[in-house]
Amino acid sequence: xxxxxxxxFGPEALEFVRNRTSLRALYVLVDARHGxxxxxxxxxxxxxxAGPMKQVILTKCDMVPRKRLIQIxxxxxxxxxxxxxxxxxILLCSSAWQTGFHDLRKDICQRxxxxxxxxxxxxxxxxxxxxxxxxxxxxxxxxxx
Numbered sequence: 001x002x003x004x005x006x007x008x009f010g011p012e013a014l015e016f017v018r019n020r021t022s023l024r025a026l027y028v029l030v031d032a033r034h035g036x037x038x039x040x041x042x043x044x045x046x047x048x049x050a051g052p053m054k055q056v057i058l059t060k061c062d063m064v065p066r067k068r069l070i071q072i073x074x075x076x077x078x079x080x081x082x083x084x085x086x087x088x089x090i091l092l093c094s095s096a097w098q099t100g101f102h103d104l105r106k107d108i109c110q111r112x113x114x115x116x117x118x119x120x121x122x123x124x125x126x127x128x129x130x131x132x133x134x135x136x137x138x139x140x141x142x143x144x145x
Contacts, residue, residue: 018050024111025052032058032092035072036079049084055091055107056080062094 017026028044030036044054056076061069073090080086091107093100109115 014046017047017052020051023052025108026054028054028056029059030056030076032061032064032069032072035076041079044083044086047085051085053111054083054086055089056087057091057093057100057104059093059095061092061100062096 017023026047028040030040047054058069058073058076064072069092073092077088077090080088080090091100091103093104106115
């Protein structure tokens with residue numbers, strides 16, 4: 001993400017995130033081509049348990065082969081275990097394929113109280129919940145829990 005840029009603003013940026021009670025969530029963008037960088041870990045560590053819940057979004061998923069994307073997402077998810085106030089699910093997005101944005105919008109609406117979090121929304125007929133979605137061009141990438 002842009003955690004290196006947060007250092008430019010220094011402690012003021014961290015204090016803003018820590019103390020701004022109106023923030024419902026902090027979305028952490030991670031480039032899927034690289035996964036978590038040292039600066040991402042450093043920034044999440046500095047935030048600690050302060051501030052709103054953090055939600056990780058893997059971006060540019062279209063630029064990573066499927067098997068590699070699964071590895072990166074799995075590593076990113078295991079990296080989240082060490083942090084407090086970080087969602088354990090990872091949202092996957094691709095602007096080139098226009099996928100993952102429905103899940104992101106849904107997450108934003110739920111956090112803002114515009115949707116009932118218990119309502120799963122419309123389901124595809126015949127969709128199996130026990131199988132992961134496959135990422136193909138034009139198909140929603142979904143969420144990795």
